[in-house]
Amino acid sequence: MDTLAARTPPPAAAPALASGDAPAWRRAWQALHGRQPVLARYGAALLLLLLPMALAAGLDPRELRGASVWIKPMKFALSIAVLAWTTAWFIGHLLPEQRNSRAVRWIVALVIASGSFEFVYIALQAALGQASHYNVGDAFHGTMYTLMGIGAMVLTATQPMLAWQLRRHADPSRPAALRLAVQFGLVLTFVLGAGAGMLLGGLQPPDAVAGASVPLAGWSLSGGDLRPAHFIGIHAEQVLPLAVLLGARAGRLPTAAVWLLAAAWTALFAVALIWGLPTR
Numbered sequence: 001m002d003t004l005a006a007r008t009p010p011p012a013a014a015p016a017l018a019s020g021d022a023p024a025w026r027r028a029w030q031a032l033h034g035r036q037p038v039l040a041r042y043g044a045a046l047l048l049l050l051l052p053m054a055l056a057a058g059l060d061p062r063e064l065r066g067a068s069v070w071i072k073p074m075k076f077a078l079s080i081a082v083l084a085w086t087t088a089w090f091i092g093h094l095l096p097e098q099r100n101s102r103a104v105r106w107i108v109a110l111v112i113a114s115g116s117f118e119f120v121y122i123a124l125q126a127a128l129g130q131a132s133h134y135n136v137g138d139a140f141h142g143t144m145y146t147l148m149g150i151g152a153m154v155l156t157a158t159q160p161m162l163a164w165q166l167r168r169h170a171d172p173s174r175p176a177a178l179r180l181a182v183q184f185g186l187v188l189t190f191v192l193g194a195g196a197g198m199l200l201g202g203l204q205p206p207d208a209v210a211g212a213s214v215p216l217a218g219w220s221l222s223g224g225d226l227r228p229a230h231f232i233g234i235h236a237e238q239v240l241p242l243a244v245l246l247g248a249r250a251g252r253l254p255t256a257a258v259w260l261l262a263a264a265w266t267a268l269f270a271v272a273l274i275w276g277l278p279t280r
Helices: 024-035 037-048 050-059 071-091 102-128 139-169 176-202 227-234 236-248 255-276
Strands: none
Touching (some): 024 037, 037 050, 037 071, 071 139, 071 236, 176 227, 176 236, 176 255, 227 236, 227 255, 236 255
């Protein structure tokens, strides 16, 4: 007699993970990737390169000016990644139809080209145990140092380029104070950061072993070091918008407060610049 085999119903499909249930880091990554996927992936690749360089720093005993040869490429990988992600995030402040415009594609391409040139040369010099900055002892290294200066200028010049696009095509649904803070921050990053960078290019800072210094950063605590001013200038594009977002939690923030904030940040930069100039 034929027996009827009981059929087991197929297992129910697992419910898709709701976006609100995803980890915070995944939601942040999805938001960043959705704004500008190329720069998002580029920044992530630079951060992943920190792992082999950190391993190299732990195994390689070579030093330059009192620090591991791998510290400088690690710093630059982190710095360029932050700039790339900041650029990607603020591209998301443009009107949706403008986020893939020719001007924006140029900005993306220039960030990647100039940032990659800077990082690759610095990492190569680290692998060779040679300095990348202030190394002008022969024609090749002198030329490369000049090209590094041009590359850094191009890299930071992408930020006022984006500020101009935001001035013309910003998403009007975002608060006016935030829009102004973003534009101010992008412009100050170039004006202050690149300005200090130009001075720094001709004034070698003190060695990390020459006196008291900031851990990891290696900045001198006795003055004559322009790197703190350069750092303050470069990161205006993150600090000003974040300050506005934090201030807005206490209530509606007027645009006049953004002007005061920008002036205060510029004053802080001026103090650091004067402190960092050599006294003799």
